[in-house]
Amino acid sequence: GQQLNQSPQSMFIQEGEDVSMNCTSSSIFNTWLWYKQDPGEGPVLLIALYKAGELTSNGRLTAQFGITRKDSFLNISASIPSDVGIYFCAGRSGNTGKLIFGQGTTLQVKP
Amino acid sequence: NAGVMQNPRHLVRRRGQEARLRCSPMKGHSHVYWYRQLPEEGLKFMVYLQKENIIDESGMPKERFSAEFPKEGPSILRIQQVVRGDSAAYFCASSQGFNQPQHFGDGTRLSIL
Numbered sequence: 001g002q003q004l005n006q007s008p009q010s011m012f013i014q015e016g017e018d019v020s021m022n023c024t025s026s027s028i029f030n031t032w033l034w035y036k037q038d039p040g041e042g043p044v045l046l047i048a049l050y051k052a053g054e055l056t057s058n059g060r061l062t063a064q065f066g067i068t069r070k071d072s073f074l075n076i077s078a079s080i081p082s083d084v085g086i087y088f089c090a091g092r093s094g095n096t097g098k099l100i101f102g103q104g105t106t107l108q109v110k111p
Numbered sequence: 112n113a114g115v116m117q118n119p120r121h122l123v124r125r126r127g128q129e130a131r132l133r134c135s136p137m138k139g140h141s142h143v144y145w146y147r148q149l150p151e152e153g154l155k156f157m158v159y160l161q162k163e164n165i166i167d168e169s170g171m172p173k174e175r176f177s178a179e180f181p182k183e184g185p186s187i188l189r190i191q192q193v194v195r196g197d198s199a200a201y202f203c204a205s206s207q208g209f210n211q212p213q214h215f216g217d218g219t220r221l222s223i224l
Binding site for chain 2: 004006030031033035040041042043044045048088090092095096097098099100101102103104
């Protein structure tokens with residue numbers, strides 16, 4: 001079945017640093033989504049991407065839909081302590097609403 | 112709060128009992144999705160429903176699991192004769208259309224004794 005490989009698995013950075021994470025797949029996706037999940041809560045949508053090559057920002061977050069439609073990355077600039085959490089990529093293909101999720105990137109920020 | 116509402120937040124069942132998980136989608140959303148998450152893992156798709164219809168159930172176990180989204184009322188994920196391996200967090204999401212962003216509830220954490 002379809003799989004998403006998300007990396008890195010975890011990151012421990014200093015406050016103020018920039019962060020980059022990415023997802024790759026052997027399959028083509030029509031939509032890429034990035035979510036953040038805090039402990040005990042559901043995933044919260046950060047950015048949605050619909051076209052190959054699309055670059056979208058949401059505050060300090062920037063995400064891109066890869067040209068090949070098989071990858072996406074998320075950048076966080078000038079990290080702050082509240083950025084701590086688990087970040088998931090998710091992809092959708094075909095004419096179904098089914099999302100395939102990556103394994104997550106755990107981000108820790110040291111003040 | 113107009114978000115996706117799930118209840119209960121925590122559910123404890125003994126082996127062999129039934130578990131019923133409820134999900135009320137965001138206002139204006141007619142597409143509902145159920146996902147399961149094990150500790151330290153990503154979410155795994157289970158089923159996609161659109162008012163009274165199951166559109167995609169490719170992620171649902173063949174036995175003991177069922178889902179419905181009636182014309183009136185919340186979507187229900189039902190697990191019969193629960194086993195220890197059913198322990199997980201179950202998340203519901205909703206969207207306006209199948210290709211629109213999915214918004215998630217805070218999940219139901221199911222524990223099997």
